[in-house]
Amino acid sequence: MSLSLFIGYEPREDEAYQVCVHSVKKRASIPVDIAPIKLLEMRQQKLYTRLYSKRNGQMFDLISDAPMSTEFAISRFLTPLLSKKLYPHNQWAIFCDCDFLWLDDIAKLAALADLKYAVMCVQHHHEPTETVKMDAQMQVRYARKNWSSLMMFNTGHPSNEVLTTELINKVPGRDLHRFCWLKDEEIGALPTAWNWLEGSSDPSIKPSIVHYTRGGPWFENMRNCAYAQEWLDEAEETKAAKA
Numbered sequence: 001m002s003l004s005l006f007i008g009y010e011p012r013e014d015e016a017y018q019v020c021v022h023s024v025k026k027r028a029s030i031p032v033d034i035a036p037i038k039l040l041e042m043r044q045q046k047l048y049t050r051l052y053s054k055r056n057g058q059m060f061d062l063i064s065d066a067p068m069s070t071e072f073a074i075s076r077f078l079t080p081l082l083s084k085k086l087y088p089h090n091q092w093a094i095f096c097d098c099d100f101l102w103l104d105d106i107a108k109l110a111a112l113a114d115l116k117y118a119v120m121c122v123q124h125h126h127e128p129t130e131t132v133k134m135d136a137q138m139q140v141r142y143a144r145k146n147w148s149s150l151m152m153f154n155t156g157h158p159s160n161e162v163l164t165t166e167l168i169n170k171v172p173g174r175d176l177h178r179f180c181w182l183k184d185e186e187i188g189a190l191p192t193a194w195n196w197l198e199g200s201s202d203p204s205i206k207p208s209i210v211h212y213t214r215g216g217p218w219f220e221n222m223r224n225c226a227y228a229q230e231w232l233d234e235a236e237e238t239k240a241a242k243a
Helices: 011-027 039-044 075-086 106-110 158-162 173-177 228-242
Strands: 003-008 032-037 052-055 058-061 066-068 092-096 100-102 119-121 150-154 187-189 209-211
Touching: 003 011, 003 075, 003 106, 011 032, 011 100, 011 228, 032 075, 039 075, 066 173, 075 092, 075 150, 092 106, 100 228
Parallel strands: 003 032, 003 092, 119 187
Antiparallel strands: 052 058, 058 066, 092 150, 100 209, 119 150
């Protein structure tokens, strides 16, 4: 089985992206096609046409009338379209945020894929108490918070045909994040370990993926967060591999 993995790219967090890629490749026992989702490229290809403004240094989506903490806040939903275009041989396409550290083999996640579902994700009950995250970006609350930070798309499922560029570019982001194009029974649940939220998920769970949703050790003020040393060690390996 081969997979597509699309990782949201945020220019402010290039190092986090590089470490995420390294952590996947280091542990993968199956072929994985990895590509970033870069907003400028999506705009150049006319795949992403949503209007936005900058307010107090933060991107603000005009359709949603809401702030976006990353450039890939909404472009992530292009994942199945991009996978079918770039890697048509792959049945499953995974999206993840760039602030992920993979601590387990992606093949184990692939083994959980169930063709009866259009999308599979960790179904968090996450209600953040903080009002800001990362580098002073506004924390936004919405239904199914963080479900879309890791998504396994069944690119052959007929319900995903509804997820067109037209839909992605015209509906509020909060509707996309709650999987508005799907019925509830078309969304499969993954174990929490595959999207373990630093600062929120049960600390007794051993994570297969750590998601530094509040901001990770690449920010000075997060150097003491859970699994900070693991990320810092991986960052050193990533630099050494590129030297």
